[in-house]
Amino acid sequence: MEIRYVRESRTYKTSRIFPTDVNNHNTLFGGKLMSYIDDIASISASKHCRQSIVTASTDSVDFLLPIRPTDSVCLESFVTWTGKSSMEVFVKVITEDLKSGKRDIAATSFLTFVALDENRKPVIVPQVIPETQEEIMLHESAKQRAEMRKFRREGSKEFSDHLQMKFPWE
């Protein structure tokens, strides 16, 4: 079985907050941050498996603190756990007040990506090996998150069977 270290998928992205990035509270628009999160997490997943990938799910995005135009926003992502074809990616969002240098965790998110072959069928990914204390903590807690995801996915499928798809005028 092929292996890769967590550090091999570690990815960083730092941005300024521009006037077009904010909501009517003059803080970073949540949708913008979610797009940054999916973008960086997909790069970590690609670095880990070196295959085509798709986002299978985003567990949640916890917006812990508002991000202001005077902050920089730094995202860090890495693969924390792998199943057979799936990879859990953790994204940590750190803001830095550019005047004082004060840093805070502003958001966290877990996403799952699936590696696909040329026929768009799920394909086996290398196992991931954690090394640091933080990586080990995230790796050890991942199995439980994967089980919750499986349970939620089954619920979502069942739920979608009860949703109607007609246009309102039909």
Ligand SMILES: CC(C)(COP(=O)(O)OP(=O)(O)OC[C@H]1O[C@@H](n2cnc3c(N)ncnc32)[C@H](O)[C@@H]1OP(=O)(O)O)[C@@H](O)C(=O)NCCC(=O)NCCS
């Ligand atoms: C994700 C997808 C490839 C799974 O395909 P599938 O034929 O249902 O595959 P399987 O049921 O065999 O699942 C394959 C793996 O994906 C995981 N998986 C599937 N759906 C998942 C979900 N919603 N959340 C987390 N993991 C998921 C399974 O647990 C399995 O993991 P494993 O191989 O590590 O055991 C398919 O549902 C898909 O293409 N979805 C759309 C993805 C997409 O377009 N993303 C962009 C959003 S705009």
